[in-house]
Structures are given as C-alpha cells and as structure tokens.
Amino acid sequence: MIVLDYRDKRPIYEQVVEKLERLVVNGILATGEKMPSVRSLAMELSVNPNTIQRAYAQLEQEGYLYTVSGRGSFVAPEREWRENKQVEVLQGWQDLTRQAKEAGVSKELLQRRIREIYGEGSQ
Amino acid sequence: MIVLDYRDKRPIYEQVVEKLERLVVNGILATGEKMPSVRSLAMELSVNPNTIQRAYAQLEQEGYLYTVSGRGSFVAPEREWRENKQVEVLQGWQDLTRQAKEAGVSKELLQRRIREIYGEGSQ
C-alpha cells in the first residue's frame, strides 16, 4: 500500500500520515473505503502497531478518516478534509513563493512552471 | 542579530542556519562582512557554542560563508550560494505546486497570489 523511505529523517508516523493523506487526496483510497487495520499495516511495514495508531489518530484529527468502534477506520468524505488541506498547502506554497522571490527567482519562471504543472487549459 | 523562536520544534542549529541564510540572501549581511564569532553569537542567544559551531559548519558547507583561520568567518560572495539556493527553493516550490493542484487549488488562484507577492510589474 505504501513504502517507507528510510533516508527520510522525519518520524515514521509522519511519513505514514503524509503518504496515506496523498492516497486519499488523489482518490486512490475512495470515500467510505476501509483503511487497512492498525495491526495489518504495522505488520506490512515491519513497524510497531503503536506507530500506526499514532498516524491514524492524526489522520482522524485532520478529518481524513473516521472510526467505527469495533469495525475499523474508513476514508472520510471529501468535505471533511478538502478545505483544510487547501488552506494548509496554500500557506506553505505562499511562504515558498516569497522565498523564491527573495532568492531572485523571476516571476516569469514561476508562471511558466505553473503552466507546465497544470497544463495550458483553463482548469 | 537574530531571535530564536522557542515554539519552533526544529533544532536550534537549523533555525540559526535558516535565519542567517536569509540575512545573507537579503543582503543585510554583505559580502565580505565579518560574521559574529561562534562564541559571541552563542552568548547572545544563550546557547552552547557547539550549537552555533554546527550551524556555521552547515552554512559554510552550503557556500554562505567562508573561514579564515584565526580571523573568523565571513559572508561569501553571491556566486557561491545563489544558484544552489535558487535550485533548492525552486524544487520545494514545484513540489508544493503539485500538491496544491492535487488538493484542487486552481491555477488562477496561484497566479493571482504570485502577482500579489511579486507585484504587477515585469520583474
């Protein structure tokens, strides 16, 4: 389901949060779909169940999943996380844009890269 | 010269690196100018000299300063760090731009924010 990067210096639980988050955002894990159980994902990643539990707790806190007692954890509907996600990403993006300006990166270069990433169309 | 943020969860040496980097990039510390000594900056920030030493080692490694044995550390000329800085920032910026797209942020919003940050002019 996901693969850990051992060169990454962040805590494992943060990596798990980030990677599962992206699976949800990209729709690879669809709304209502059952998440892997804490124990099974821990087994799969050769990691302690507590570590996965911590990641799940944070994902629930951020609205990406919800839990039904005794049944498991499930992907939350998009309205629960979409706005927060956009705000969070946009704040980081603006900060990096300011840093790019500071470093002397031209406005035109950034605009070109945006077109490359988004494509030329309106959306 | 700089102020530490104790709410910031990053290591102190990283904060020092980041803040001194910005002073150099913004020209507040000019090329050739003498950096504060390891001991004096440690004293000013109420921090161990080893912590500052670590920050300086990293700053030197990244090309922001150079050392003259027995004399001290000095701000390196712009050509030593400018290109690396731009590449580093731009890579992070592109990654966040992709994330913004993933999260459903529109191209138009990003373009508007760029204009706000850079201003309307050509540069």
Add this chain to the structure above:
DNA sequence: ATAAGTGTATTAAGAGAATTAATACACTTA
C-alpha cells in the same frame, strides 16, 4: 613575546522524542 580572540575537535553527560514491546479493554462480526 604575550594575551586575547578566532574556528575547530573531542569526549562525556543530560534531556526529550520516537519507537518498540507487552498487555489489556470494549466493541463488532462471523
């Protein structure tokens, strides 16, 4: 020459966070 100031290196110890480990509990489903 001497003293004070520079960066650098080393070794040890402390503190805090992340992680592992071993259980236990309440709940649901087969």
Add this chain to the structure above:
DNA sequence: TAAGTGTATTAATTCTCTTAATACACTTAT
C-alpha cells in the same frame, strides 16, 4: 464464542539535540 477492530497504558530502548568542559592551532593587538 472466537477472531478482528480501534484504543489505552506502562516500561524500556534508541536516537538526536544540546550542554559542558577542554584542548589545539591560528591571527591580531598590545
């Protein structure tokens, strides 16, 4: 009833950051 779920607790371990105390080679000013 048994197996599978998330959750909670407590302890020990590991790792990084940080502090601490020195020491060394070098330069500058006295």
